[in-house]
Amino acid sequence: xxxxxxxxxxxxxxxxxxxxxxxxxxxxxxxxxxxxxxxxxxxxxxxxxxxxxxxxxxxxxxxxxxxxxxxxxxxxxxxxxxxxxxxxxxxxxxxxxxxxxxxxxxxxxxxxxxxxxxxxxxxxxxxxxxxxxxxxxxxxxxxxxxxxxxxxxxxxxxxxxxxxxxxxxxxxxxxxxxxxxxxxxxxxxxxxxxxxxxxxxxxxxxxxxxxxxxxxxxxxxxxxxxxxxxxxxxxxxxxxxxxxxxxxxxxxxxxxxxxxxxxxxxxxxxxxxxxxxxxx
Amino acid sequence: xxxxxxxxxxxxxxxxxxxxxxxxxxxxxxxxxxxxxxxxxxxxxxxxxxxxxxxxxxxxxxxxxxxxxxxxxxxxxxxxxxxxxxxxxxxxxxxxxxxxxxxxxxxxxxxxxxxxxxxxxxxxxxxxxxxxxxxxxxxxxxxxxxxxxxxxxxxxxxxxxxxxxxxxxxxxxxxxxxxxxxxxxxxxxxxxxxxxxxxxxxxxxxxxxxxxxxxxxxxxxxxxxxxxxxxxxxxxxxxxxxxxxxxxxxxxxxxxxxxxxxxxxxxxxxxxxxxxxxxxxxxxxxxx
Numbered sequence: 001x002x003x004x005x006x007x008x009x010x011x012x013x014x015x016x017x018x019x020x021x022x023x024x025x026x027x028x029x030x031x032x033x034x035x036x037x038x039x040x041x042x043x044x045x046x047x048x049x050x051x052x053x054x055x056x057x058x059x060x061x062x063x064x065x066x067x068x069x070x071x072x073x074x075x076x077x078x079x080x081x082x083x084x085x086x087x088x089x090x091x092x093x094x095x096x097x098x099x100x101x102x103x104x105x106x107x108x109x110x111x112x113x114x115x116x117x118x119x120x121x122x123x124x125x126x127x128x129x130x131x132x133x134x135x136x137x138x139x140x141x142x143x144x145x146x147x148x149x150x151x152x153x154x155x156x157x158x159x160x161x162x163x164x165x166x167x168x169x170x171x172x173x174x175x176x177x178x179x180x181x182x183x184x185x186x187x188x189x190x191x192x193x194x195x196x197x198x199x200x201x202x203x204x205x206x207x208x209x210x211x212x213x214x215x216x217x218x219x220x221x222x223x224x225x226x227x228x229x230x231x232x233x234x235x236x237x238x239x240x241x242x243x244x245x246x247x248x249x250x251x252x253x254x255x256x257x258x259x260x261x262x263x264x265x266x267x268x269x270x271x272x273x274x275x276x277x278x279x280x
Numbered sequence: 281x282x283x284x285x286x287x288x289x290x291x292x293x294x295x296x297x298x299x300x301x302x303x304x305x306x307x308x309x310x311x312x313x314x315x316x317x318x319x320x321x322x323x324x325x326x327x328x329x330x331x332x333x334x335x336x337x338x339x340x341x342x343x344x345x346x347x348x349x350x351x352x353x354x355x356x357x358x359x360x361x362x363x364x365x366x367x368x369x370x371x372x373x374x375x376x377x378x379x380x381x382x383x384x385x386x387x388x389x390x391x392x393x394x395x396x397x398x399x400x401x402x403x404x405x406x407x408x409x410x411x412x413x414x415x416x417x418x419x420x421x422x423x424x425x426x427x428x429x430x431x432x433x434x435x436x437x438x439x440x441x442x443x444x445x446x447x448x449x450x451x452x453x454x455x456x457x458x459x460x461x462x463x464x465x466x467x468x469x470x471x472x473x474x475x476x477x478x479x480x481x482x483x484x485x486x487x488x489x490x491x492x493x494x495x496x497x498x499x500x501x502x503x504x505x506x507x508x509x510x511x512x513x514x515x516x517x518x519x520x521x522x523x524x525x526x527x528x529x530x531x532x533x534x535x536x537x538x539x540x541x542x543x544x545x546x547x548x549x550x551x552x553x554x555x556x557x558x559x560x561x562x563x564x565x566x567x568x
Contacts, residue, residue, distance in 0.1 A: 069467055091469030101464035105482035106558045114478070115468035144558045162468060249490070 017047040017202050018068060018170055023077035032177075037063040038074070039226040045219075047169065048200040052213035053201050054107040055223035056261060062098075064223065068204060069095050081170060094163040098179070102147045102155045102162075107136065109143040111158050115166045133161035136195060146250050153184035157191070164195055173205045177212070189215050192237070204252050210257050214250055215240050222260045225268040230260045316541045337528040344532045353530075357519065371513040373545075375431050376499045379438025384492060386439070391526025392480040394447075395454040395470060408447045416441045416502060424510040434514070441502055442495040449491030453484035486560055489553040496549055500542045505561055 025038040037060045045051050053061045066072035067081055070089040078085040081093065094115060102111050112130040113121075114273065121129070134140045137157035139150075156176060163171050177185040195218065196203055207213055213220050214234065222230040236244055244250065269279055319337050326336035335343070344365070360367065394401035417426060420437060427433040457480065465479050507516025515538045516566040522530035557563030 037397040069465070077419055089466035091467070093467060094469075095464065097460050097464055099460045101458075101460045103461060103465075103479070103483075103555075105485075106478075113509070114465065114470070118465075118469035118471070118474055145528070148559065148561060148564075159464075166468065 017081070018045040018096040018204070019047070020044070020064070020068065020084060021078050021080065023064070023067055023074045025060075025072065026075045036226045038067065039228075041223075041228045042076070042077075043221060043231055045170075045202055045204065047202055050203045050205065051220045051221060052217035052218055052219070053204065053206045053221045053223060054208065054210060054213045054257060054261075057208060059210070060223045062174055065095070065172050065204060065206050069093055069152060069172050071095075079145060080124060091119060092168050093168050093170045094166050094168050095173055095174065096156070096159045096163055096176040098175040100152070100155055100179075102145045102158045103212060106147075107143070108145050108147065108150070108158050111147070112161045112165050113118045114162055119166070120124060129165045130161075133165045136164070136190060136198075139159045151184075152179055153188060156180065156188060160188075160192065160195070164199060164201070165198070168201065170204070171195075173203060175206050175208070178207070178209075185212070190239075191214070196216040210254055211245065213257075214245055214253065220257065224261055230256070232256065251277075287290050298567065311378070312458065319342065332528060335532050339529050340532045340536055343529045344537065347530075347533070348537075354518075357521075357525075359518070365515075365534060365537060367536075368513055368518050369515050369541060371431065371542060372434075372500075372515045372538070375434040375514070376438055376496075376503045377545075379435045380442050380496055380499050382435070384446050384495065385443025387443035387448075388450040388481075390443075391447040391450030392454055394451055395480060396476055404447060405451075405515060408444055412444045412448060413442070417505065419504055420509055423506070425517065431511075431513075434503050434511065437506050438499045438502055442499060445491055445495045445498075446488065450484055450488050452507075453487035454480050456487060457483045466522075482559075483533050484551065485556050489557065492553070493546060493549055497542060500538060501557035504538060525555065 016135070017272070020041055020043050021227055022131070023038055024036065027035045027037055029035050030077045041060075041064060046069075053064060055061050063072060065149060065241045067074050068086065070079075070093065072160075075226065109130050112133055113126040116126045116129055131140065131145070134143055136158055136216070139157055139161070144149060147158065152160070159176070177188050180188065189212070192203075205216055207215075217234050220230075220232045220234060221228055222232070232253065236247070236253075240250075307549055319459060322337050323335075326334045326339075329368060347364050348366055349364045350362055351360060354360040354364065355362055389403050392398060394404050416437065419440070423433040423437050423440075461483060462475060465475050470478065503514070504516035504519065507514035508520045511517045515534050519531050519534050522528075522534065554563055
């Protein structure tokens with residue numbers, strides 16, 4: 001692919017972001033019955049949006065992300081990035097996984113440069129980008145370390161740097177901080193929001209943690225039993241510290257989420273929610 | 281300085297000294313003790329069975345010293361023009377190293393490629409299952425008929441055995457490699473050969489390490505047996521000759537030498553794998 005082609009494709013991705021169109025995903029259980037992991041899910045993520053996908057475990061969040069990543073073909077519907085239909089995984093939709101996927105046999109710098117090398121970037125370009133992103137995630141002193149020499153939180157920073165170094169329009173994150181302690185998770189939230197503000201990458205972030213979604217998201221998609229049960233826009237001011245999250249509109253939003261996910265919380269009427277900055 | 285402070289200063293130092301002594305004991309004294317016990321048992325069995333049935337360590341080592349570099353015995357029987365056991369051991373070593381290198385490269389390459397190519401998997405897996413189930417010794421006569429008594433037969437036999445073993449183990453190692461590494465590489469733009477080279481190859485080394493050592497250990501026996509069956513050189517050939525001539529101390533000497541060579545190359549393999557897996561905790565410990 002020439003430079004002009006690459007630029008043109010990049011513009012298409014930038015222009016269209018991600019469109020998930022009537023996506024279904026049906027698995028055959030080993031006992032023979034069919035499981036609807038995703039059931040006719042449709043939405044469009046605008047360029048630069050931070051979209052959190054929230055729902056209980058086993059209700060289709062990760063399947064949705066894997067379909068967008070191209071790791072799981074849908075049984076119905078389609079996913080488009082720009083003008084292109086997603087037919088498989090690719091560097092235009094890199095993903096940070098829930099599990100530790102930093103390659104343990106590569107030095108930290110080589111991990112960050114993996115995607116750039118796959119793309120055919122020159123050594124000088126790779127070095128420049130890895131220096132930039134290692135500095136951005138605060139690991140410039142650990143460039144020549146092995147991943148085993150880092151803490152779990154530091155390895156997540158490496159994974160973030162590897163994804164962001166690709167300068168992709170869309171980044172996918174599947175409960176990336178789920179296995180970390182509260183304090184590490186909070187510091188990574190701040191880091192991620194800083195980097196997102198800088199890059200304006202469209203981020204799909206799967207979580208079952210409502211507080212995490214409230215801290216991060218522009219928009220929260222609620223998945224229950226494979227169905228998209230609500231699409232909430234979060235207009236709370238940033239940064240969303242404890243004071244912001246203690247506001248009545250944030251508390252009401254939590255109630256809405258819990259209600260939609262079947263936990264029976266009482267919610268005020270929809271009009272007052274809209275007045276308070278929560279829009280569905 | 282108070283007594284307590286003095287004690288606090290000296291206690292860790294004496295603890296460190298104890299640790300140093302214990303590490304020296306672990307590294308040198310215990311292995312030497314093991315060798316001494318082995319030689320003691322050997323000497324005891326030799327005394328019990330008689331030196332004509334089981335030569336003692338002293339007799340065996342004297343035999344090695346007399347024949348290792350230059351052997352009048354071999355020369356007098358027309359088995360060499362002055363060279364000793366070393367040249368025959370060298371022949372066996374060369375065959376084993378060539379055979380293991382070719383077999384390992386072939387087995388690992390096909391094993392890992394089969395993870396990315398359905399066609400390769402569908403061709404290689406039934407072949408490996410069929411030939412892996414048949415004892416390699418059954419194939420030995422065919423190799424000798426097809427390739428004669430030159431070293432090609434020995435090299436191919438070792439390669440064949442190593443390739444089957446390494447195929448099975450490298451494929452299993454690749455299957456056991458966490459799927460998310462491959463998926464992560466795919467979403468970062470990796471594909472085809474780059475996934476094999478940069479994910480499967482380094483990621484499976486720790487698991488393949490054991491199979492390689494088993495293959496290498498087995499290769500010495502296999503090479504020696506193929507030389508027993510038909511060769512004009514090598515440790516196995518000499519052992520067969522000594523068996524025919526009832527030179528028991530010669531048989532012991534060659535077997536002992538082959539064992540020493542096998543241990544040396546196994547240690548070298550361990551060091552090589554320690555370097556290749558230095559990124560893992562186990563590799564770091566091995567390197568130390």
